[in-house]
Amino acid sequence: MRKGNETRERILDIAEAGVLAKGFGATSIDEIIAEAGITKSGFFYHFHDKNELARGLLARHRGRLGQLVDEIFGRAAELSDDPLQQLLIGLTLFAEHMAAMPGGHPGCLVATMSYQEQLFNREVRAMVSSIVEDWNAFFRSMIEKIVAAYPLREPVDPGRIARNITCAIDGGIIMSKSLGDPSVLPEQMLMARNYVKMLFQPAALHAVPREALAA
């Protein structure tokens, strides 16, 4: 009765590879079971439909990504006590992690599924939505700590800043895919980092406008 979990994990592995490479819709059950060496009945024993497979993939993905983020921002907390520096360091490490992936990052399951919404039922959509909200909440909590310690250069809602970081990641993933250039994702993560930095660190005095045009 433990073999069941092994098979389940194998199905998820194969499905995940397929989804990241070709998208959810293009990853057929027939294909998965062929690679897993099981029958259709076996597949439907573990997942009663494709939506359940999607939920399984998302749940695993959330866990793994959460662990990665914990490691990265845990390391950032080791390196600095300052909340602003922690976020800046964490984002840098995150970007480096993405850049270091051989052949580019594999693509985010959540981002992939966000755009294939229509293939799924409410439960899966709710799951995708809650994962995005988790990300926003994570960054928001970090930003609120920063706001408590630093003056904002402009009055910007912490939620907006948090969503901007998440947007940069999602947008970076989508643009990396569209352009076939994996370097866009880490680049845009660093752009988001720089945004935060600028919001909380006022410009150096020597950086004044060349002309008086700047109102």
Add this chain to the structure above:
Amino acid sequence: MRKGNETRERILDIAEAGVLAKGFGATSIDEIIAEAGITKSGFFYHFHDKNELARGLLARHRGRLGQLVDEIFGRAAELSDDPLQQLLIGLTLFAEHMAAMPGGHPGCLVATMSYQEQLFNREVRAMVSSIVEDWNAFFRSMIEKIVAAYPLREPVDPGRIARNITCAIDGGIIMSKSLGDPSVLPEQMLMARNYVKMLFQPAALHAVPREALAA
């Protein structure tokens, strides 16, 4: 022989509505022809397969969106001669346009199709990719004009800034969809605007760090 174009347009209209509402994969040909009141043979007379339908949608979308952008940034050019102000005004008008859409913006065809890549052949993918590149090139040319007139607060490549704006739009669309909140898109467009503004307009003198922690 002009009725042919009318039917073609009607097919595109129906398909576009379906794709924006449910995605490309979930919009079936059977469904389109039923709504258009034609037969399957009639459909395949106009589009020899679904990829050609996708190309037709993208071509029309590109034209329309290009016109909108021309209007918006043409208006911005009327309102200011300064290249920085033109971009800032244009992005504000763009964001307002998106916010004003009843029930939220309809969703971007390009963004939708970027994430359903696997459903299409090379031609369609190339088209999606070239549209994204057009956007980047458009913002880039504006930013290069600004760079020629303003000092950059930090040394950032104009291409990166351009891609950041495009990313904010794509990310905003995807997050609006994921969270079911259309206000995220205009919000994030304005965040991108603010980023540009900050990059070229140094902070006011009163905005200094509350503590010496900011390195």
Add this chain to the structure above:
DNA sequence: CAGAAAACCGTACCGCCGGTGCAGTTTTCG
């Protein structure tokens, strides 16, 4: 070791979907 539950297999079947092929018909325009 027995027995029950879990983890499958085999097979036949369903409806939807994208797509093909092709002959025949109507519409439109010059």
Add this chain to the structure above:
DNA sequence: CGAAAACTGCACCGGCGGTACGGTTTTCTG
């Protein structure tokens, strides 16, 4: 009127997600 354009009608194909259900093997537990 005639030719081209714009369809219709119908039969068919393979792949897909999914259902139904009876039978078999594997695995853990008492």
